[in-house]
Amino acid sequence: MSLVITDLSKRYGEQVVFENVSLEVAPGEFVAIVGESGVGKSTLLNCMAGLDTWDAGSVQFDGVDLGALSADQRALLRRRQVGFVFQAFHVLPHLDVAQNVALPLMLLGRYDDARVQAMLDAVGLHGLGARLPQQLSGGQLQRVAIARALVHRPTLLLADEPTGNLDPATAAKVMEALIAQTREHGASLVLVTHSPAAATRADRVLHLGSKGIAA
Numbered sequence: 637m638s639l640v641i642t643d644l645s646k647r648y649g650e651q652v653v654f655e656n657v658s659l660e661v662a663p664g665e666f667v668a669i670v671g672e673s674g675v676g677k678s679t680l681l682n683c684m685a686g687l688d689t690w691d692a693g694s695v696q697f698d699g700v701d702l703g704a705l706s707a708d709q710r711a712l713l714r715r716r717q718v719g720f721v722f723q724a725f726h727v728l729p730h731l732d733v734a735q736n737v738a739l740p741l742m743l744l745g746r747y748d749d750a751r752v753q754a755m756l757d758a759v760g761l762h763g764l765g766a767r768l769p770q771q772l773s774g775g776q777l778q779r780v781a782i783a784r785a786l787v788h789r790p791t792l793l794l795a796d797e798p799t800g801n802l803d804p805a806t807a808a809k810v811m812e813a814l815i816a817q818t819r820e821h822g823a824s825l826v827l828v829t830h831s832p833a834a835a836t837r838a839d840r841v842l843h844l845g846s847k848g849i850a851a
């Protein structure tokens with residue numbers, strides 16, 4: 637899919653988070669957005685998914701203006717096309733690991749146990765499917781969130797600090813899985829991070845700051 641963001645601005649009351657942010661993500665492209673804590677990376681990513689609102693500008697998803705869709709239409713588009721790795725994981729505590737990973741498939745009526753197991757393998761969680769989230773480490777939870785974001789083969793993967801809780805070796809492996817899974821079916825990947833190391837694999841790196849976004 638292609639993502640086109642034009643002159644996007646976001647404020648909380650008087651406080652400007654970002655202004656006039658424009659960027660395009662081509663089909664299959666991997667774009668990293670880096671910037672210091674608090675510059676609005678998570679906010680921008682939430683806008684890309686239509687999970688947050690903005691004050692000016694537009695977000696177009698394959699030519700469709702997200703701002704013109706109803707909340708239900710946005711939810712449906714997200715469910716079918718978008719994978720989101722949340723900075724705070726948002727793993728459901730009462731479901732086991734495999735059920736958490738299977739959730740996007742269940743919502744689409746396409747449950748597939750082999751696919752769930754393959755995703756657990758891909759992020760190094762083989763054999764942990766029956767555990768509850770509270771029985772996992774922070775880094776393992778992060779990998780559950782990554783497997784869940786990829787399981788339904790989204791055309792756009794939005795990842796918010798997906799390796800923030802991982803040691804360097806596991807982070808490298810997980811980035812490898814993220815890239816391999818998105819490349820496999822030509823999905824676009826937008827990664828936001830304050831870690832320049834995590835951005836090194838990207839086709840393009842953009843810097844978000846108080847003056848907007850730039851290469």
Ligand SMILES: Nc1ncnc2c1ncn2[C@@H]1O[C@H](COP(=O)(O)OP(=O)(O)OP(=O)(O)O)[C@@H](O)[C@H]1O
Pocket residue numbers: 648653671672673674675676677678679680723830
């Ligand atoms: N609901 C809210 N009300 C008011 N201000 C908010 C709200 N949510 C976020 N902010 C502010 O918006 C700014 C951007 O937050 P955001 O979470 O997007 O930053 P970030 O770049 O992702 O930071 P980090 O690297 O720490 O995750 C911050 O200054 C934050 O305090």
Ligand SMILES: [Mg+2]
Pocket residue numbers: 677678679723796
């Ligand atoms: Mg953030």
